[in-house]
Amino acid sequence: MYRYDEFDHDLVRERVAEFSDQVARRLSGELTEDQFKPLRLMNGVYLQLHAYMLRIAVPYGTLSSRQMRTLAHLARTYDRDYGHFTTRQNLQFHWTKLEEAPKMLAELADVEMHCIQTSGNCIRNVTADHFAGASADEIADPRPYAEILRQWSSLHPEFSLLPRKFKLAVIGAPKDRAAIQTHDIGLEVKRNDSGKLGFAVWVGGGQGRTPMIAKKVRDFLPESDLIAYMEAILRIYNLFGRRDNKFKARIKILVHEMGEEEVKAAIEKEFAAIDKTNMVLPRDAVERIERYFAPPPFDTRFNGAPAFDRARETDSEFASFVERNVHPHKMPGYAIATVSLKPIGGTPGDMTSAQMDAVAGIAEQYSFDEVRVSHEQNLVLPHVKLEDLPAVYARLRATGLATANFGLITDIICCPGLDYCSLANARSIPIAQRLSERFADPVRQSDIGELKIKISGCINACGHHHVGHIGILGVDRKGEEFYQITLGGSGDETCSIGEIVGKGFSSDGVIDAVETIVDTYLKLRESPRENFLSAYRRVGEEPFQEALYAHAA
Amino acid sequence: MSAKSKDSDLPLIATANDLRTGAVVYRSADGAWQRDIARAEIAEGKSAADDLLRRAEADLAVGVADLALIPIIREGAFLRPAALREIIRSTGPTIELPAWQPRA
Numbered sequence: 033m034y035r036y037d038e039f040d041h042d043l044v045r046e047r048v049a050e051f052s053d054q055v056a057r058r059l060s061g062e063l064t065e066d067q068f069k070p071l072r073l074m075n076g077v078y079l080q081l082h083a084y085m086l087r088i089a090v091p092y093g094t095l096s097s098r099q100m101r102t103l104a105h106l107a108r109t110y111d112r113d114y115g116h117f118t119t120r121q122n123l124q125f126h127w128t129k130l131e132e133a134p135k136m137l138a139e140l141a142d143v144e145m146h147c148i149q150t151s152g153n154c155i156r157n158v159t160a161d162h163f164a165g166a167s168a169d170e171i172a173d174p175r176p177y178a179e180i181l182r183q184w185s186s187l188h189p190e191f192s193l194l195p196r197k198f199k200l201a202v203i204g205a206p207k208d209r210a211a212i213q214t215h216d217i218g219l220e221v222k223r224n225d226s227g228k229l230g231f232a233v234w235v236g237g238g239q240g241r242t243p244m245i246a247k248k249v250r251d252f253l254p255e256s257d258l259i260a261y262m263e264a265i266l267r268i269y270n271l272f273g274r275r276d277n278k279f280k281a282r283i284k285i286l287v288h289e290m291g292e293e294e295v296k297a298a299i300e301k302e303f304a305a306i307d308k309t310n311m312v313l314p315r316d317a318v319e320r321i322e323r324y325f326a327p328p329p330f331d332t333r334f335n336g337a338p339a340f341d342r343a344r345e346t347d348s349e350f351a352s353f354v355e356r357n358v359h360p361h362k363m364p365g366y367a368i369a370t371v372s373l374k375p376i377g378g379t380p381g382d383m384t385s386a387q388m389d390a391v392a393g394i395a396e397q398y399s400f401d402e403v404r405v406s407h408e409q410n411l412v413l414p415h416v417k418l419e420d421l422p423a424v425y426a427r428l429r430a431t432g433l434a435t436a437n438f439g440l441i442t443d444i445i446c447c448p449g450l451d452y453c454s455l456a457n458a459r460s461i462p463i464a465q466r467l468s469e470r471f472a473d474p475v476r477q478s479d480i481g482e483l484k485i486k487i488s489g490c491i492n493a494c495g496h497h498h499v500g501h502i503g504i505l506g507v508d509r510k511g512e513e514f515y516q517i518t519l520g521g522s523g524d525e526t527c528s529i530g531e532i533v534g535k536g537f538s539s540d541g542v543i544d545a546v547e548t549i550v551d552t553y554l555k556l557r558e559s560p561r562e563n564f565l566s567a568y569r570r571v572g573e574e575p576f577q578e579a580l581y582a583h584a585a
Numbered sequence: 586m587s588a589k590s591k592d593s594d595l596p597l598i599a600t601a602n603d604l605r606t607g608a609v610v611y612r613s614a615d616g617a618w619q620r621d622i623a624r625a626e627i628a629e630g631k632s633a634a635d636d637l638l639r640r641a642e643a644d645l646a647v648g649v650a651d652l653a654l655i656p657i658i659r660e661g662a663f664l665r666p667a668a669l670r671e672i673i674r675s676t677g678p679t680i681e682l683p684a685w686q687p688r689a
Binding site for chain 1: 685
């Protein structure tokens with residue numbers, strides 16, 4: 033993991049001191065709310081429906097056990113004993129007191145964490161593949177590049193007041209587990225024909241009220257040009273991005289309005305004009321950062337995993353957990369284990385302090401001290417010995433974290449919605465909970481197979497509904513909650529935006545509607561191996577519309 | 586300040602968040618900002634609403650943030666906000682939260 037150097041420590045501690053002073057001045061009345069609001073937002077402090085909310089950055093979703101324990105401590109000491117992991121790989125506390133926020137930031141700084149750039153029109157927390165450094169299909173670990181981008185973008189004076197927020201995501205494998213094509217900039221680490229490392233670069237993706245898939249502007253950008261090219265993109269956006277209308281201010285609108293070719297040409301022209309003297313990313317600088325992410329000291333003497341094999345044969349629930357939540361590791365004898373934060377009927381992404389402590393302990397003992405946060409609101413233990421999986425499973429189970437539903441219909445992404453969020457128009461968590469309960473039967477879930485439901489409580493789309501195989505958007509219709517369904521979205525390397533299937537449904541009706549959609553899929557699929565998304569792409573929306581609305585015609 | 590409903594004929598009360606804690610508070614007739622919606626001062630008609638707003642805005646300097654006048658509905662002896670959003674602000678999330686005890 034990356035460790036702060038002296039400069040990082042000073043920067044974060046100075047920021048805590050500065051914010052402490054700003055809070056004191058606000059509480060004394062010296063600062064008005066209008067003066068204070070942008071200052072608190074720069075430190076991740078929002079005002080939501082019931083209280084302040086503190087959004088903590090988890091850079092590229094990587095946490096140490098020590099950091100996880102601090103999050104548990106903050107939940108216990110300053111909040112209501114739980115936290116909420118988000119689709120940006122961050123953690124939010126929903127019951128923060130403003131007068132205690134500086135103390136929370138100081139405690140975060142002690143474990144090399146902060147809330148800087150988790151709000152505002154700046155470059156936000158850089159996200160990455162949650163299987164980074166572990167997955168068998170990886171070309172290179174994306175986290176060193178994400179860390180380099182974090183350092184480059186932190187308090188970058190030219191890009192601190194952009195037209196709108198700006199989100200970057202990086203992957204290091206052909207399989208896109210970070211939804212890079214729905215980001216302002218998406219980067220895929222790859223090798224060219226001569227084996228050199230570089231990036232495919234996508235620009236102009238995003239969700240929100242105008243969902244768009246990013247355009248590939250470079251098929252291969254040499255590693256050494258990474259920072260200069262990012263500067264070029266950001267400069268074009270900063271210069272030409274609209275500031276007259278916040279709903280049209282994201283770079284996706286610029287790409288759409290200028291046109292893909294013109295934007296590409298503008299970026300390339302700016303890139304050519306940049307003085308590269310101090311902008312080249314030298315290999316030795318990358319290597320210096322890569323050393324922080326060096327593989328842990330794996331046991332290379334793999335000679336079978338008898339305890340694992342035995343448990344799989346004798347414990348059907350463990351076998352289900354392995355089948356659903358365990359993924360191949362690049363190192364023989366190891367596995368990647370997903371810790372589902374989607375218990376049946378629970379709140380997606382929520383975790384109590386006791387559970388955080390438990391996962392910290394498990395990671396410390398069995399996963400080289402590392403935990404990952406996925407944008408799908410789960411946690412990941414990236415490096416678990418196969419032979420240790422039964423013990424890991426037992427400990428997860430003891431704390432209610434062994435739900436074997438990764439990628440299944442109950443593994444629902446869901447924003448906080450109107451239960452917490454001041455922007456929301458409708459509740460999303462109760463819909464997720466009722467769907468989870470409706471499809472709770474593990475045999476039924478397994479029969480349905482891979483199916484991603486994503487729910488947002490407003491058009492800002494924090495719940496990624498546009499890229500849900502089944503997307504649900506809550507809207508306010510004359511004071512009542514209504515839910516619009518989209519079908520066929522996907523956030524992976526085959527990225528697509530879901531299509532609205534028809535008229536919306538009431539909060540009761542939407543649960544039945546999803547069941548109708550699922551039943552329709554089960555009837556029309558060619559075989560159990562054809563998952564929902566594949567079937568939808570084959571047949572289109574018509575059979576689903578027919579099933580949902582024919583009786584109303 | 587923003588009016589949060591189109592139900593312009595309904596009586597209004599002033600709500601905000603406590604500056605220190607963020608807790609939802611309502612302005613009572615004695616000028617106190619407190620948690621109990623039943624004790625909120627009710628403004629009937631435009632001039633009473635304007636007067637309530639003027640007095641509430643004077644509190645923004647130190648005590649509260651995110652002030653709004655919201656429409657309410659009387660149900661017998663009880664008051665409830667007209668909008669779902671404000672009902673949730675008043676009563677808390679509609680979902681079960683992990684067990685938790687306030688600090689002493």
